[in-house]
Amino acid sequence: MGKTMLEVDHLKTKYVTRFGENVFAVDGVSIKIEEGKSLGIAGESGCGKSTLALSLMGYYFAPLHYQSGTIKVDGVNITGMKPDEIRKKVLGNEIAYIPQAAMNALNPTQKIFSFIEDVIKAHDPGVTKKDIYDLARERFEILGLPESVLKKHAVELSGGMRQRTVIAISTILSPKVLIADEPSSALDVTSQKMVIKMLKNLMEKGFIKSMIFITHELPLLYNVTDEIMVMYAGQIVEQGTAREMVFDPLHPYSKGLMGSILVPEKGAREAKLTAIPGTPPNLKNPPKGCRFADRCSYAKPACMLHQIAESHLENGRMFRCYLEEKELREVYRDE
């Protein structure tokens, strides 16, 4: 077993609205990633994926606030650190982030190299410009980006190139955990492939030690990550290996999510595409019982009554359902 790179324990963060209401977009999430591993987080829009990504960095600004739980990066608890300490010691060099809209992630009036310089100097003011340039050039070369990009502005780059540049910048300090929030969603298939290849390359070369990949595209996760978590209404409803999650989902929501996408595997294409009826609950007033109950076709009256605890299986799988594994499998078989 490898070293644990990121260990998150019951993390709870909230948005505070203008009217002082609390919205718990990340509600008791626990994550554990070992060195060299990647974790996928899937879920529909608004389930809290992106908020989780932001929460994991331990750097909060309004309207997002920390509530409870711990985040440990390579054994070091960062939840108690002061914001400036996190900024200097954690962001960029321990945990790095690739934003959802990487297209607009770069300052339009700044050259790429100048930004890289700012990033590196923010962590180590003593580095010379030449050292930074050499590092950037070398890293860009390894990642297959032309050196000329360094002297350009973001507007002069194509969408795919911009995205890969952002990835290269995010990982320039060789972070232990890379959080990629839908890094390829806005791209065409070719650019998507290049991005995925680049992320895998970063992992193989050891420029990143572990990765969290957030997306709504499950087939992508199956190709990229070792494990997958499915998130619903701020909670993790199921977790397992990529293979288990795609071919043998246990939680009714995961099953619905898998059923609502085209898995590019033989046989799966013939399966009928089904949508999950209904909409996710309002997190200002989360349901008392199972959060998925009113959309679940297998829900029982008891599901509405209490919070559902996590069930852990022997092989490390986790799911959050009132029904037990055996019961779930029986219901699915009867269909």
Add this chain to the structure above:
Amino acid sequence: MGYKKYYTNKIIWYLLTLVIAVVLNFILPRLMPGDPVSAIAARAVNGMTDSTAIQAVYEDYAEKFGINLPMSTQFAIFIKNAVRGDFGVSFSQYPRTVSNIIASSVWWTVCLQLPAILLGWILGNVLGAVSAYKKGIFDKGVLPVFLFMSNVPAFGMATVLLYVFSLKLGMAPSSGGYGFDLIPTASITFFRSVLAHYQLPFWSVVLITIGGQAIGMRSMSIYELNADYVKYSRFMGIKDRKIVGYVFRNAMLPQITGLAMSIGTMIGGALVAEIIFSYPGLGTTLLAAVKGRDYPLISACTLIITIMVLLANLIVELIYGVIDPRIKAAQQD
């Protein structure tokens, strides 16, 4: 290189605009009702009774001012002379030449307006940026006060300043560019007098400029503060102070257009302040010219305004290509 072509194209358009503006400058004052020459001739013939002699005087003036020629010929002469910087003889301040009148008044205006607009612009941008970033008292208190002031009409502001600081407090002289008992020389007394007379017109322009610039800068800053690159830079561990630097640089860009526009229109804007403070600038001159139906002087004044507006815009466009890579990229297409 598409860059060069772009600028050549731009300059051609500006020249075309200039030509149209010059034609309008020439024609419009001449379409005003009334005949300035008869007014001047009337002064000259005051007391004369011989109608033939009166007619002769009138024709003499008409010929001197060239208004007996067809409009097209007048225009050709006007252009020919204007290119050499000769705008003819003033009707209302005959026999002074227009060039002479303008040369003596234009610097008063430029020296009053340019620093005032620049200072107002800078203070406005700082206020806008601070109220966007710090919020609180700046956003809820200081900015609204300046916004209120910027919506006070120019004559209102000038009158209030005049009343409070000159009449009531006696802190500054009420009119003129320098003490009426002084002759313009390079002496310290004269300079002091100019500076004292400078205060009220100067601040009346500055105070009005701040609010409008601040509100624009505030919304641009708020927009930029929420941009994706701000969030990304934060998560890359860059200090907030540095990020604020990015934000304000970007938010400033549209403000440069605002600056160019106010510099271009400063003579028109100077009118009210100059008239109220009897400041010897171009605004006062323009007013006198309009009142005296002084075609050459009006044309020359409006021509200067036109050229300044066009020049300011052209410079902004040229600068933009250098400071904003997005525009540069668009221009190269």
